[in-house]
Every structure is written in structure tokens, then in C-alpha cells.
Amino acid sequence: EAGVAQSPRYKIIEKRQSVAFWCNPISGHATLYWYQQILGQGPKLLIQFQNNGVVDDSQLPKDRFSAERLKGVDSTLKIQPAKLEDSAVYLCASSNSLGGNTEAFFGQGTRLTVV
Amino acid sequence: AQSVTQLGSHVSVSEGALVLLRCNYSSSVPPYLFWYVQYPNQGLQLLLKYTTGATLVKGINGFEAEFKKSETSFHLTKPSAHMSDAAEYFCAVITGANNLFFGTGTRLTVIP
Secondary structure (H helix, E strand, O other): OOOEEEEOOOEEEEOOOEEEEEEEEOOOOEEEEEEOOOOOOEEEEEEEEEEOEEEEOOOOOOOOOEEEEEOOOOOOEEOOOOOOOHHEEEEEEOOOOOOOOOOEEEEEOEEEEEE | OOOOEEEEEEEEEEEOOOOEEEEEEEOOOOOEEEHHHHHHOOOOOEEEEOOOOEEEEEHHOEEEEEEEEOOOOOOEEEOOOOHHOOEEEEEEEEEOOEEEEEEEEEEEEEEE
């Protein structure tokens, strides 16, 4: 079974530029998460989708971050414009349902450096 | 609101020694608790989880954790550390919004 795929693995951009990350979840997984992991910290949830609908985006900085999952499969996370403090690893995860009795599978992440 | 606190950002043990990584939770409802491991430049991998039932949970790679409601704890242990256990370990809890809330992590170093 293929895992969660993310691209690119690494990205370096200048502040005020735009960047987009892509995630393809495990086939059949309805729930998709984007997390931000700043160096030395635990992952912080940015947004959670159930199919193509948003379940929770309360911690997404909506003035600069956006995410979509138009067909309920793969997803894109965008930052526009980027700030220095956006330097982090962006992790995508998927699970086959909501709730505690399921396992979230994580991709390898995209490491973003903003200079 | 549900949350977790990991005590100790860095833990060092000798190879063959006991591993103990601490996690305390706060939750107004019976919690679902998880331990994830993250190897360098990798995503997170589930070690074990507690949902209901038996309070001693066994996971992969010889790790186990015990849910103690009276102490609001879910500490991770392994009887004998291997060099390959060196990694970052995260405790997590399912929140009321059905998403994972992670602790700040504990970096485990294994000394030969």
C-alpha cells in the first residue's frame, strides 16, 4: 500500500514570495490533515478536511495561508506571501475516518526555508 | 480542552538501559492517547495508541505505555534501549474536534 506522498521535499524561497505544497493521501482515506512543525516543536494542526469539506481550520493563518482539496483526494497548501516565521516542515497526514479509534498516516513532509 | 505535556525535551540513556518518556494529559472526557516516533527527515510513525479497554498498551519495536487515569499519565517505556531507538517521540491526544494535538516532543539519545 502506497503511503502519503508529499512534494516537494525541500523548498527555499525569499520572504514575500509564494509557495505551494502538494499532498496525495493514501487511497480511500477521507480525512486529510496539514500540520506545521517548527524546529524544536510538536506538529501544529493547520487544517483538516473530510472528503472535500473543511472540518477544522481554526489555526490556519487565513490572511496568508490557503488550502484546498477540490475533488476530495489530493490537496494543496499555499502560502502567499511567505514570512520568515513560516520556515518549518509541513506535514500531510491522512486517515480513513474521523475519531480517536483510527490511525493517521504521515508523509515525509516538505521542509520550507524562508530567507 | 484536551492537551498533553511532555516532561523533558531531551532524554539520554545507555544502550540496554530502560527508556522512560513522560507524558501527562488533560482532558474533560475519556481521552484517546497516542505515541508517535519521528526519525530524522522522516514523517511521524505511530508507535501505539490507547482508546478503551486494557490500560497497558503494547506497540511496535518493544515499546509500551500505561494509561493511568489517577495520575493523568501515559508514559512510554522500553525495557532495553537500542541504538536504533534514537529519535524524537511525540505524545498526542485526540481533541474534541477529532484532530490530533501533539506535545512538544522528547528527543531520545542512546549512548553506546
